[in-house]
Amino acid sequence: MSSKIRLGYFLSETASNLRYNGLMTLASIGTVTVSMLVLGAFLLFNLNLKSTINEVSSKTRVCVYLKAGAPAGEVDVLKRMVEGLDGVRKVYYVSVDEARARLKQDMSGQADLGQIVDTVPLPASLEIEMADTSKITSVTSVIKGQPAIDEIHYGEDVVTTLNLIRRIVQIGGLGAIIILCIVTAFVIANTIRLTVFARRKEIRIMQLVGATDWFIKWPFIMEGIFHGLVGSLLAVGIAAAGYTWLANNWPLTFIFPLAYDEQTLLHISIALITGGMLVGAFGSFSSVRKFLRTVLV
Amino acid sequence: MITFQGVSVVHPNGVTALRDLDLKIEKGDFLFIVGPTGSGKSTILKLIYREEVCTAGRIIVAGKEITGMARRQIPYLRRGVGVVFQDFKLLPQRTAWDNVAFALHVIGVGKAEVKRQVAKVLDNVGLLHKADALPTELSAGEQQRICIARAVVNNPVILVADEPTGNLDPDTSWDIVQLLSRINVKGTTVVMATHDRHIVDRMRKRVVALQDGRLVRDEDKGAYVCEL
Structure with missing residues (x-):
C-alpha cells in the first residue's frame, strides 16, 4: 500500500478519535497550553536574565x-x-x-x-x-x-552573584519543566486511554485480522501529537501577545531594557511547539502501547 | 497444515485447559472439535491464531513453529488464519461492506483491491445486496455470513470457527456449515468447534473429541458421539 493511502487512513482515524471525546480533548489541550506557557515564561525569564548579565558584564x-x-x-x-x-x-x-x-x-x-x-x-x-x-x-x-x-x-561580587542566580534559576526551572512535561504527558495519556477504550472492539478485530501494532498505534499517536500541537500553538500565541504588550509598556527608566531579539523569540516558539508535540506523542504512545501489551495477547 | 505435539496449557489460575495433546490437521481438512463446555475446544482454536500460548509442547501452523513466535510476527500469522466467532464480533456502527473492508484496510491493502475483494466475498456469501446494511439491520444468520466474509476476504489458508452456529436456528446453522464447506472445497483448511450434534452427524467429516483437556477420540467421517 502506498504511503499516501496509509496517511489518509491514519488521518481519518485520528479525526474520528478526536470526535469521540471532545471534552477530554479540550482538557488535554488545555494542560499542554498551561505547561508550555510556564515553559515559555521560564525561557523568556532566562533570556532576560542572560541579557542582563551580559549588560552588567560588559560594563564591568x-x-x-x-x-x-x-x-x-x-x-x-x-x-x-x-x-x-x-x-x-x-x-x-x-x-x-x-x-x-x-x-x-x-x-x-x-x-x-x-x-x-x-x-x-x-x-x-x-x-x-x-x-x-x-x-x-x-x-x-x-x-x-x-x-x-x-x-x-x-566588580567580582556582582558578576559572581548574577551567574549564581542564573545557575539556580536554570537548575530549578529545568526541574519544574521536567515535572510539568511528565504531568502533561500523563494527562494526554489518560485522554488517549479513553479513546483506546472506546475503540477496544475495533482494536480487537484489527489484531485478529493481522494488523500490526504500529498500524494500530499511529492514529492514537497522531491524536496525541495533535493535542500537543494545538496546545502549544495556543501557548505561543498567548506568550507572544503577553510579551509584546510587556515590551511595549516596559518602563524606560527601568535599569535594563526587556530583551526582544526576534531570532531568539522564534527559537523559543519553535522549542515550545516541538516540546508540546513530543510530549503529546510520548503520552499517547505510552498509553496505547500499555493497552496493547496488557489487555490483549 | 497444523501440528500439535505434546501440547499442554495450564492457565495462570492453575486450571489445566489441555493435557499433552497430539494432533495433526492436513491441508484441506474439514475438522470438527467436539466435547463438553470447558473441555478445551476453544483453547485449541486460540492456540492456532496465537490468542493463547501453550505452556508445554510445540505447535506448527502453515509450516511455521509458532510456539516461541515474536510478538511482532503474530499479525503475519493471523493474516493466514481467518477467525469466525459465535457472537460475530461485528462493529455495530459500520455497514456490512465496511466491516469486511476493514479487515483488508488494516493490513494495508489498496482501495481498488479492497473494493474488488469485498464485492467478490459478499457475493460468495450471498449478501452483496445487503452491503449497505448495518449489523443491527441483519438477521443473526446474515451477521454470521458477514463475519465469515470478513474472515475469508484475505484468502487465508486456515479458517477457524468457534461455535459459529451457537446462536442460530437449525436451518440457518445448516446454511452456515454449507457455506464453510464450500470454502473448504476451494482449499481452505477449516477447524470448527461445535456443540451441534445434528450438524456433525450429518456432515460426516473428521471429528476430534475432547474430555477434560484430553483428546479422547479422533475419527474420520465421525459422529458427535462415539458409535462403536
Whole structure:
C-alpha cells in the first residue's frame, strides 16, 4: 500500500478519535497550553536574565592601579601584555591628571570639595574592558605580581552573584519543566486511554485480522501529537501577545531594557511547539502501547 | 497444515485447559472439535491464531513453529488464519461492506483491491445486496455470513470457527456449515468447534473429541458421539 493511502487512513482515524471525546480533548489541550506557557515564561525569564548579565558584564571593568613612579616603559609593556590576553576587549591608560579630572567631574557642584581633589594623591591606572567576563579571574591572576602594579579592583561580587542566580534559576526551572512535561504527558495519556477504550472492539478485530501494532498505534499517536500541537500553538500565541504588550509598556527608566531579539523569540516558539508535540506523542504512545501489551495477547 | 505435539496449557489460575495433546490437521481438512463446555475446544482454536500460548509442547501452523513466535510476527500469522466467532464480533456502527473492508484496510491493502475483494466475498456469501446494511439491520444468520466474509476476504489458508452456529436456528446453522464447506472445497483448511450434534452427524467429516483437556477420540467421517 502506498504511503499516501496509509496517511489518509491514519488521518481519518485520528479525526474520528478526536470526535469521540471532545471534552477530554479540550482538557488535554488545555494542560499542554498551561505547561508550555510556564515553559515559555521560564525561557523568556532566562533570556532576560542572560541579557542582563551580559549588560552588567560588559560594563564591568578591571581597574589596575599602578605604583606611583612606575617607569612609563614598564607600564607600556604591561598594557600591551594585557591587551594580548584572552577575553580582553580593550585596555585604557588613565594618567594621574585624567583620574583627577574624572574625580572633579564626578564631584562637580560640590564646590568646596574641588580644592581637596587637587591635593588628594591619585594613582595612574590601566582600565581593562572585558569581552568575556568569565575570564576576569584568569586575567587578574596572570598580571598579579607585575612590579608596576599596586592593586587590582573589579566588580567580582556582582558578576559572581548574577551567574549564581542564573545557575539556580536554570537548575530549578529545568526541574519544574521536567515535572510539568511528565504531568502533561500523563494527562494526554489518560485522554488517549479513553479513546483506546472506546475503540477496544475495533482494536480487537484489527489484531485478529493481522494488523500490526504500529498500524494500530499511529492514529492514537497522531491524536496525541495533535493535542500537543494545538496546545502549544495556543501557548505561543498567548506568550507572544503577553510579551509584546510587556515590551511595549516596559518602563524606560527601568535599569535594563526587556530583551526582544526576534531570532531568539522564534527559537523559543519553535522549542515550545516541538516540546508540546513530543510530549503529546510520548503520552499517547505510552498509553496505547500499555493497552496493547496488557489487555490483549 | 497444523501440528500439535505434546501440547499442554495450564492457565495462570492453575486450571489445566489441555493435557499433552497430539494432533495433526492436513491441508484441506474439514475438522470438527467436539466435547463438553470447558473441555478445551476453544483453547485449541486460540492456540492456532496465537490468542493463547501453550505452556508445554510445540505447535506448527502453515509450516511455521509458532510456539516461541515474536510478538511482532503474530499479525503475519493471523493474516493466514481467518477467525469466525459465535457472537460475530461485528462493529455495530459500520455497514456490512465496511466491516469486511476493514479487515483488508488494516493490513494495508489498496482501495481498488479492497473494493474488488469485498464485492467478490459478499457475493460468495450471498449478501452483496445487503452491503449497505448495518449489523443491527441483519438477521443473526446474515451477521454470521458477514463475519465469515470478513474472515475469508484475505484468502487465508486456515479458517477457524468457534461455535459459529451457537446462536442460530437449525436451518440457518445448516446454511452456515454449507457455506464453510464450500470454502473448504476451494482449499481452505477449516477447524470448527461445535456443540451441534445434528450438524456433525450429518456432515460426516473428521471429528476430534475432547474430555477434560484430553483428546479422547479422533475419527474420520465421525459422529458427535462415539458409535462403536
